[in-house]
Amino acid sequence: MATEEMEQLVRRDYKEGFVTDIESDTLPPGLDESTIAFISNKKGEPEWMLEWRLDAYRQWLKMTPPSWAHLDYPPIDYQAISYFSAPKRPEDRPQSLDEVDPKLLETYEKLGIPLHERAALAGVAVDAVFDSVSVTTTFKEKLGEAGVIFCSISEAIRDHPELIKQYLGTVVPVADNYFAALNSAVFTDGSFVFVPEGVTCPMELSTYFRINAANTGQFERTLIICESRAQVSYLEGCTAPMRDENQLHAAVVELVALDDAYIKYSTVQNWYPGDEDGKGGIYNFVTKRGDCRGARSRISWTQVETGSAITWKYPSCILRGRDSIGEFYSVAVTNGRQQADTGTKMIHIGEGTRSYIVSKGISAGKSNQSYRGLVKIGPRAKGARNFTQCDSLLIGDKCGAHTFPYQEIGNSTATIEHEATTSKIGEDQLFYCQSRGISEEDAVSMIVNGFCKDVFQELPMEFAVEAEALLNVTLEGAVG
Amino acid sequence: MLEVKDLHVEVEGQAILKGLSLSIKAGEVHAIMGPNGAGKSTLSAVIAGKDGYEVTRGSITFEGKDVLEMEIEERAQAGLLLGFQYPVEIPGVKNIYLLKAALNAQRKARGEEEVPAPEFMKLIKDKLGEMKMDASFLQRAVNEGFSGGEKKRNEILQMLVLQPKLAMLDEIDSGLDIDAMKVVADGVNSLRAADRGILLVTHYQRLLDYIVPDQVHVLVDGRIAKSGDAELAKQLESRGYDWVVEESAA
Numbered sequence: 001m002a003t004e005e006m007e008q009l010v011r012r013d014y015k016e017g018f019v020t021d022i023e024s025d026t027l028p029p030g031l032d033e034s035t036i037a038f039i040s041n042k043k044g045e046p047e048w049m050l051e052w053r054l055d056a057y058r059q060w061l062k063m064t065p066p067s068w069a070h071l072d073y074p075p076i077d078y079q080a081i082s083y084f085s086a087p088k089r090p091e092d093r094p095q096s097l098d099e100v101d102p103k104l105l106e107t108y109e110k111l112g113i114p115l116h117e118r119a120a121l122a123g124v125a126v127d128a129v130f131d132s133v134s135v136t137t138t139f140k141e142k143l144g145e146a147g148v149i150f151c152s153i154s155e156a157i158r159d160h161p162e163l164i165k166q167y168l169g170t171v172v173p174v175a176d177n178y179f180a181a182l183n184s185a186v187f188t189d190g191s192f193v194f195v196p197e198g199v200t201c202p203m204e205l206s207t208y209f210r211i212n213a214a215n216t217g218q219f220e221r222t223l224i225i226c227e228s229r230a231q232v233s234y235l236e237g238c239t240a241p242m243r244d245e246n247q248l249h250a251a252v253v254e255l256v257a258l259d260d261a262y263i264k265y266s267t268v269q270n271w272y273p274g275d276e277d278g279k280g281g282i283y284n285f286v287t288k289r290g291d292c293r294g295a296r297s298r299i300s301w302t303q304v305e306t307g308s309a310i311t312w313k314y315p316s317c318i319l320r321g322r323d324s325i326g327e328f329y330s331v332a333v334t335n336g337r338q339q340a341d342t343g344t345k346m347i348h349i350g351e352g353t354r355s356y357i358v359s360k361g362i363s364a365g366k367s368n369q370s371y372r373g374l375v376k377i378g379p380r381a382k383g384a385r386n387f388t389q390c391d392s393l394l395i396g397d398k399c400g401a402h403t404f405p406y407q408e409i410g411n412s413t414a415t416i417e418h419e420a421t422t423s424k425i426g427e428d429q430l431f432y433c434q435s436r437g438i439s440e441e442d443a444v445s446m447i448v449n450g451f452c453k454d455v456f457q458e459l460p461m462e463f464a465v466e467a468e469a470l471l472n473v474t475l476e477g478a479v480g
Numbered sequence: 481m482l483e484v485k486d487l488h489v490e491v492e493g494q495a496i497l498k499g500l501s502l503s504i505k506a507g508e509v510h511a512i513m514g515p516n517g518a519g520k521s522t523l524s525a526v527i528a529g530k531d532g533y534e535v536t537r538g539s540i541t542f543e544g545k546d547v548l549e550m551e552i553e554e555r556a557q558a559g560l561l562l563g564f565q566y567p568v569e570i571p572g573v574k575n576i577y578l579l580k581a582a583l584n585a586q587r588k589a590r591g592e593e594e595v596p597a598p599e600f601m602k603l604i605k606d607k608l609g610e611m612k613m614d615a616s617f618l619q620r621a622v623n624e625g626f627s628g629g630e631k632k633r634n635e636i637l638q639m640l641v642l643q644p645k646l647a648m649l650d651e652i653d654s655g656l657d658i659d660a661m662k663v664v665a666d667g668v669n670s671l672r673a674a675d676r677g678i679l680l681v682t683h684y685q686r687l688l689d690y691i692v693p694d695q696v697h698v699l700v701d702g703r704i705a706k707s708g709d710a711e712l713a714k715q716l717e718s719r720g721y722d723w724v725v726e727e728s729a730a
Binding site for chain 1: 528529530531551552553555556557561562564567568569570571572573577578581582585586589621638642
């Protein structure tokens with residue numbers, strides 16, 4: 001299936017996603033303090049949370065959208081967005097897989113997505129077809145025994161206010177940036193994870209498990225806390241093209257790792273990239289930051305980004321704790337007219353802190369991609385080390401790749417290494433593979449997967465397999 | 481099995497092959513020799529289907545099929561396999577993965593099932609042994625960081641695994657020391673079979689001490705100027721190419 005066909009298919013599905021009847025508790029477009037009060041009230045939040053949101057909103061009003069990124073998009077009308085809509089009623093959704101576009105199912109098939117998950121992804125009223133209750137129950141029991149809290153952020157605000165008060169907004173302050181401030185004011189959903197001292201979370205936590213509870217929110221807020229010696233691996237997103245009705249996504253993710261804690265956060269993002277002119281695609285403006293607050297703590301970001309019309313995203317680590325470690329492994333693929341400005345920030349504050357960055361960018365079609373990486377070594381970060389490897393692969397001659405490394409070194413004992421390469425997918429490599437009997441499409445996918453190997457091996461096993469399949473689907477028809 | 485008739489090829493508007501004809505039967509080993517720039521490598525590249533070569537006249541048929549109408553991979557699947565003079569590096573792709581993908585692509589084209597893993601491992605181990613290669617080769621990225629000799633051995637390894645009907649080897653001896661050349665030559669000799677043709681492209685005669693060809697062709701200025709048996713190669717060794725060039729000009 002050619003890329004365009006796939007785009008069309010995703011777009012068609014996108015249109016079908018719109019619900020025309022306005023339900024009573026869906027807000028009309030617009031944003032002011034009453035909108036925020038409405039959201040807070042709907043979520044049953046305490047007064048202090050409303051104040052927190054309003055504070056963010058008032059600061060947001062004074063801010064302007066960032067313009068430094070290598071991106072091109074028309075100004076967003078924030079008054080034209082609806083900031084709260086209730087989840088769709090089951091009877092408005094497809095009732096079974098038979099009612100879902102067979103082409104979408106074909107894509108799921110290609111991606112190797114298990115049957116029961118296909119239904120959920122396609123927006124089928126899952127309770128009817130998908131025996132999730134028992135799965136979820138066993139899974140909740142197991143986590144409960146270990147003392148791990150995993151719930152929606154709204155539940156956490158109601159049930160664990162002391163943890164929220166202690167941690168929310170401490171990694172990404174409400175006025176950190178334009179999109180983070182907006183998110184702080186109006187976020188409606190997201191995940192909350194708390195792993196208590198000494199506990200290794202008994203399973204990989206995935207947003208899949210919550211797919212019943214809520215659709216991906218437009219303004220998601222995620223907070224993950226690992227106490228001393230605690231560990232968790234969290235998987236966000238999924239490889240299937242996601243149905244989504246919202247064009248602007250401005251999520252905030254905060255991670256807090258205390259002494260000897262380890263948080264591994266993996267993302268596979270494949271949102272609708274728009275039509276061939278980039279129209280109608282998702283704008284993904286995300287603030288993700290991890291705080292290695294404790295000594296010897298470690299935070300690892302791994303991401304595979306293939307979707308969205310525009311991506312603005314820099315998962316970062318603040319290396320505060322002595323000997324703490326920050327890692328960033330990224331594969332970003334752009335095709336068609338997609339634009340991505342992504343990268344990371346490693347802020348070394350503590351002594352002996354280390355960071356490791358591996359970024360692989362693949363541009364095809366008429367897409368444009370930038371890597372932006374900041375490595376900042378503070379005056380107290382004696383003996384800090386950073387290694388950065390940043391490779392770009394171009395497919396065809398109408399795409400672009402740009403690298404913007406920034407280094408601020410405030411300490412003479414630091415060691416910084418930066419390696420960057422840009423290569424074009426070689427005619428010679430393709431010919432070599434094809435002259436062994438391998439088709440051009442398989443050869444491209446083989447070469448691209450080889451290029452991304454350093455990052456894929458950081459992904460949890462099943463995710464890595466899906467990511468490879470996803471890459472193949474994304475780049476179908478990119479050559480030739 | 482291979483018939484090349486009156487082949488004319490241009491590269492960027494410049495004529496390289498100017499009416500080359502060649503016929504290879506099953507079981508035969510042919511050597512194409514000639515001075516630099518005569519178009520030796522062009523011939524095998526055109527047969528394999530490399531981009532950038534324009535056939536302006538003539539034909540290539542393999543087992544009765546029009547090769548020029550086939551995609552690159554279809555040619556390989558039909559049994560035409562090219563061993564490269566400069567094998568290409570593919571970072572991150574394991575050698576064993578490429579071998580398996582290539583073997584399965586060919587099996588699929590023949591309507592066969594994918595090769596079962598145990599059978600494949602056994603096959604590979606046997607062939608590695610023949611090429612005196614360590615099993616660690618399989619886990620290394622394709623040709624990445626390989627020495628010149630390792631790259632050439634790897635090309636022959638692929639031939640041994642893929643078992644082509646016609647093996648084309650482009651300057652397989654270039655850059656090899658004498659020990660490495662013996663290993664490569666042994667590998668090529670083990671490919672010799674009644675149902676297989678071999679086309680060697682080489683500048684030097686020394687390879688032909690180890691792989692004795694049935695026919696030797698001297699390529700001069702885009703045409704075969706002289707053909708003969710292994711004895712011709714020996715003459716070239718002692719007399720150089722000039723006399724053939726002069727003869728063909730006369």
